[in-house]
Amino acid sequence: MTAPHPRIGIIGTGAIGGFYGLMLARAGYDVHFLLRSEYEAVRQNGLHVNSAVQGSLHLDEVQAYRRAADMPKCDWLLVGAKSTSNPELAPLIVEAAGQDAKVVVLQNGLGIEDDLRALLPSNIHLLGGLCFICAHRSALGVVEHQALGGVNLGYHSGSAATPEQQQALVEEGVSMFRAAGVDSNAAANLAQARWQKLVWNMPYNGLSVLLDAGTAPLMANPDSRALVRSIMLEACGAASACGYPLPEALVDRMMTATDHMPNYLPSMYHDHAHGRPMELEAIYAAPLAAAAQVGFGMPKTEALLQALRFISMRADR
Amino acid sequence: MTAPHPRIGIIGTGAIGGFYGLMLARAGYDVHFLLRSEYEAVRQNGLHVNSAVQGSLHLDEVQAYRRAADMPKCDWLLVGAKSTSNPELAPLIVEAAGQDAKVVVLQNGLGIEDDLRALLPSNIHLLGGLCFICAHRSALGVVEHQALGGVNLGYHSGSAATPEQQQALVEEGVSMFRAAGVDSNAAANLAQARWQKLVWNMPYNGLSVLLDAGTAPLMANPDSRALVRSIMLEACGAASACGYPLPEALVDRMMTATDHMPNYLPSMYHDHAHGRPMELEAIYAAPLAAAAQVGFGMPKTEALLQALRFISMRADR
Numbered sequence: 001m002t003a004p005h006p007r008i009g010i011i012g013t014g015a016i017g018g019f020y021g022l023m024l025a026r027a028g029y030d031v032h033f034l035l036r037s038e039y040e041a042v043r044q045n046g047l048h049v050n051s052a053v054q055g056s057l058h059l060d061e062v063q064a065y066r067r068a069a070d071m072p073k074c075d076w077l078l079v080g081a082k083s084t085s086n087p088e089l090a091p092l093i094v095e096a097a098g099q100d101a102k103v104v105v106l107q108n109g110l111g112i113e114d115d116l117r118a119l120l121p122s123n124i125h126l127l128g129g130l131c132f133i134c135a136h137r138s139a140l141g142v143v144e145h146q147a148l149g150g151v152n153l154g155y156h157s158g159s160a161a162t163p164e165q166q167q168a169l170v171e172e173g174v175s176m177f178r179a180a181g182v183d184s185n186a187a188a189n190l191a192q193a194r195w196q197k198l199v200w201n202m203p204y205n206g207l208s209v210l211l212d213a214g215t216a217p218l219m220a221n222p223d224s225r226a227l228v229r230s231i232m233l234e235a236c237g238a239a240s241a242c243g244y245p246l247p248e249a250l251v252d253r254m255m256t257a258t259d260h261m262p263n264y265l266p267s268m269y270h271d272h273a274h275g276r277p278m279e280l281e282a283i284y285a286a287p288l289a290a291a292a293q294v295g296f297g298m299p300k301t302e303a304l305l306q307a308l309r310f311i312s313m314r315a316d317r
Numbered sequence: 318m319t320a321p322h323p324r325i326g327i328i329g330t331g332a333i334g335g336f337y338g339l340m341l342a343r344a345g346y347d348v349h350f351l352l353r354s355e356y357e358a359v360r361q362n363g364l365h366v367n368s369a370v371q372g373s374l375h376l377d378e379v380q381a382y383r384r385a386a387d388m389p390k391c392d393w394l395l396v397g398a399k400s401t402s403n404p405e406l407a408p409l410i411v412e413a414a415g416q417d418a419k420v421v422v423l424q425n426g427l428g429i430e431d432d433l434r435a436l437l438p439s440n441i442h443l444l445g446g447l448c449f450i451c452a453h454r455s456a457l458g459v460v461e462h463q464a465l466g467g468v469n470l471g472y473h474s475g476s477a478a479t480p481e482q483q484q485a486l487v488e489e490g491v492s493m494f495r496a497a498g499v500d501s502n503a504a505a506n507l508a509q510a511r512w513q514k515l516v517w518n519m520p521y522n523g524l525s526v527l528l529d530a531g532t533a534p535l536m537a538n539p540d541s542r543a544l545v546r547s548i549m550l551e552a553c554g555a556a557s558a559c560g561y562p563l564p565e566a567l568v569d570r571m572m573t574a575t576d577h578m579p580n581y582l583p584s585m586y587h588d589h590a591h592g593r594p595m596e597l598e599a600i601y602a603a604p605l606a607a608a609a610q611v612g613f614g615m616p617k618t619e620a621l622l623q624a625l626r627f628i629s630m631r632a633d634r
Contacts, residue, residue, distance in 0.1 A: 210527065211627050223626035230620070299616035303547070309540035310528050 005030065006176065009074035009096045011089060012081025013038050013047075015135040015267070016106050018143045020078055020151065020182065022047045022059045027180035032063045032071050034092065039066050041140035050138075051145035052262070073098035076176070078129070079116075082271070083107040083282040090119035097124055102169060104129040104153065108201050108267070109282020110194055110290060113156040125158035125169055128190045130197050134264045146262050150183035154190030195239035196246055200254050201283050203231040205268035206304045209278065209311060216263035219255070227300065229255065234298040238291035278312055280305060322347065323493065326391035326413045328406060329398025330355050330364075332452040332584070333423050335460040337395060337468065337499065339364050339376045344497035349380045349388050351409065356383050358457035367455075368462035369579070371498075390415035393493070395446070396433075399588070400424040400599040407436035414441055419486060421446040421470065425518050425584070426599020427511055427607060430473040442475035442486055445507045447514050451581045463579050467500035471507030512556035513563055517571050518600050520548040522585035523621045526595065526628060533580035536572070544617065546572060551615040555608035595629055597622060 010021035010033045017033070025031040035042055042064050049057040065071045074096050081089055086107075093103055093116075103120070105112055106129040113128050120126065130153075134146035153173045155166035170186045177184035187193035207218055207228065218224045232251040239246045258264075268278050284305040291298050327338040327350045334350070342348040352359055359381050366374040382388045391413050398406055403424075410420055410433075420437065422429055423446040430445050437443065447470075451463035470490045472483035487503045494501035504510035524535055524545065535541045549568040556563045575581075585595050601622040608615050 207624075211624060213627070213631075217631070218627075221627045221630055223623040223630075227620055227623040227627075230616075299547075300620040303544055303617040303620045306540040306544040307524075307528060310530070310535075310538045310544075313538055313540075314530075314534070 006075035007032070007072060007098070008176075009034065009071055009077045011068075011077055011079045011093060011096065012085070013042070013141075014080055014082075015137045015143045016131055016133070017078060017080025018047055018137065018141070019049055019133065019135050019145055019149070020080070020106070020131075020177075020180075022049050022057060022143075023180045023182055024176070025059050025062075026057065029176070029180065030063075032065060032074060032096075034065050034068055034071060034096065036066070038140045039064055045141055047141050047143075049143045049145050052147060053145060053149065068092035068095035071096045073101075075101055076173070077101055077103045079103065079105050079107065081107075082276065083109055083112045083279050084277045086112065086116050087119065090116060094120060094124075099123070100125065100159065102127060102173065104173060105156075106131050106151070107279075107282065108197065108205075109279055109286060110198060111286040112282050113190070117157050123159050125160060126156040127170065127173060128154050128156050128187075128194060130154075130187065130193050134261060136265065136267065136270050146264060148261075150185070151177050152185045152187045152193060153177075154187035154193055156190055189244065192239070192244035192246070195235070195242070195244045195287070196250065198283065198287055199232050199235040199239070199246065199250060200258075201266070202235045202287070202301055202304075203228040204258070204264075205266040205279075205283055206308050208266050208269040209272045210304065210307055214263040214265045214269070215258050215261060219259055225255075230300050231304065234301050235287070238287060238296050238298055241294045241296035242290050272311070272315065275315065278308065280308055280312060284308070323392035324349070324389060324415070325493075326351065326388055326394045328394055328396045328410060328413065329402070330359070330458075331397055331399075332454045332460045333448055333450070334395060334397025335364055335454065335458070336366055336450065336452050336462055336466070337397070337423070337448075337494075337497075339366050339374060339460075340497040340499055341493070342376050342379075343374065346493070346497065347380075349382060349391060351382050351385055351388060351413065353383070355457045356381055362458055364458050364460075366460045366462050369464060370462060370466065385409035385412035388413045390418075392418060393490070394418055394420045396420065396422050396424065398424075399593065400426055400429045400596050401594045403429065403433050404436065407433060411437060411441075416440070417442065417476065419444060419490065421490060422473075423448050423468070424596075424599065425514065425522075426596055426603060427515060428603040429599050430507070434474050440476050442477060443473040444487065444490060445471050445473050445504075445511060447471075447504065447510050451578060453582065453584065453587050463581060465578075467502070468494050469502045469504045469510060470494075471504035471510055473507055506561065509556070509561040509563070512552070512559070512561045512604070513567065515600065515604055516549050516552040516556070516563065516567060517575075518583070519552045519604070519618055519621075520545040521575070521581075522583040522596075522600055523625050525583050525586040526589045527621065527624055531580040531582045531586070532575050532578060536576055542572075547617050548621065551618050552604070555604060555613050555615055558611045558613035559607050589628070589632065592632065595625065597625055597629060601625070
């Protein structure tokens with residue numbers, strides 16, 4: 001590890017920030033949590049992860065803050081909040097960031113680093129983090145961890161000029177997660193890794209909302225299963241058309257992996273069920289726009305987005 | 318009129334059979350109704366049509382039957398039941414049909430006459446009827462008529478050998494409806510007319526179920542409106558690919574016509590809401606198969622069918 005005692009800040013706790021923050025703190029890292037709705041509950045009861053993999057985990061003494069200005073300057077910042085709130089988060093990230101801080105965006109979708117980059121000073125290193133985890137928040141300060149848990153990291157932009165410097169920072173993050181018992185790897189190409197994750201996210205997130213169903217019933221019914229597969233193939237094709245070739249065999253690997261997962265309700269399902277905005281821009285609109293720009297059609301994915309936007313607008317009323 | 322006093326049988330009352338049967342009976346035609354679930358209610362209270370166009374209409378003395386064997390032999394039979402029950406209806410149609418009877422299928426979708434034809438003796442004339450009406454049944458024997466009301470007729474098959482003989486039978490039906498105050502015209506080509514009607518039915522029927530919405534909200538939201546338009550264009554393209562060219566201008570005409578309709582919940586919405594099977598085969602699967610056979614893709618329509626089949630299977634549990 002190049003930085004043995006980094007100070008870590010978690011921006012936006014929820015399921016993702018809560019899980020990884022707790023894992024890092026339990027491993028002895030100095031972790032600080034910026035909280036909003038969860039502040040009181042976490043101060044009083046700590047953080048809890050009910051893990052089907054690791055059992056019941058808890059962190060009693062949580063270094064929790066309501067305001068970024070009260071946090072100590074952090075070396076690493078993990079952003080676990082929804083991408084829909086990034087414009088409001090950027091000033092808080094800047095406030096909590098130490099000199100040459102590393103900011104890891106643990107969010108789904110395409111283009112989120114580009115959008116956030118424009119709101120951050122150039123000395124801050126921006127990394128993307130791809131979480132492979134089935135988890136959701138069941139109450140304030142309580143995370144249900146159903147399966148998996150890995151994080152892959154890729155460098156996006158910042159003051160690391162050479163590939164070697166960028167790689168060293170990524171490896172530092174990977175080591176930090178591994179030291180906390182979290183499976184982690186360096187992603188050779190962040191954009192490609194983001195597209196690869198979209199191949200999973202694009203069918204399941206939207207269909208869980210549209211059809212009010214988790215992965216198991218979606219995979220058990222031959223028609224929804226075929227629809228999942230079509231959308232995965234559209235995402236694969238779009239990635240390749242955009243210059244990030246993904247093998248079509250990836251689709252069958254992901255289908256098989258999902259067959260072996262417990263029935264899982266993706267984050268968009270929980271967002272919609274709780275009246276929070278859905279990440280339609282990052283998970284659907286941005287990749288559709290990228291594909292359209294290179295003339296690649298994603299008709300079934302587009303139909304899904306159109307239906308989800310209708311649902312989203314009605315939910316807003 | 319070539320047959321001044323035809324005897325008319327209505328097979329399956331519901332909204333369509335109830336409306337047209339009542340109109341014909343009020344015009345003095347000898348109309349006989351084969352009823353199942355509605356029998357008791359109609360015997361006791363008659364048939365009622367609450368029409369936003371023609372006011373409150375009722376038929377007190379209804380010639381109603383529980384069994385086709387009890388009906389007098391009819392010259393015309395209007396089939397208003399759902400296409401999903403055609404295999405069970407065929408023997409009843411045969412039983413109620415007089416010599417050289419004309420059977421008019423007042424149903425939506427593609428291929429329904431072909432399927433029914435195989436179950437009828439060759440002397441029976443089979444016609445397709447395309448209803449342009451906003452109506453639904455609100456209670457047993459009670460029909461709400463919101464707008465429109467026309468029926469276009471086309472000859473499908475039977476013992477009329479020449480185009481002139483077929484045309485004469487179609488004109489006879491058209492005259493009968495017109496004498497009852499119903500707008501009616503001969504369809505030059507039944508298959509083309511069926512595709513044209515599908516251009517409207519394919520978006521609105523399925524999306525009303527998927528998004529729990531009538532035509533007005535679907536048209537008011539820019540995303541669902543665009544989705545409606547895409548599906549209409551796919552249907553138009555499929556019709557043309559299948560040899561029944563429809564102008565793309567039809568799509569805008571139908572969009573505008575729907576904008577001027579009252580908020581309408583299509584029949585599939587009511588079928589699903591009341592736990593009845595949806596007409597997925599006739600309205601979606603048959604046209605999709607016809608398009609696939611000539612290599613024409615309808616991806617958004619296919620995605621809609623896949624989602625509807627998931628919903629349908631879950632509703633069956």
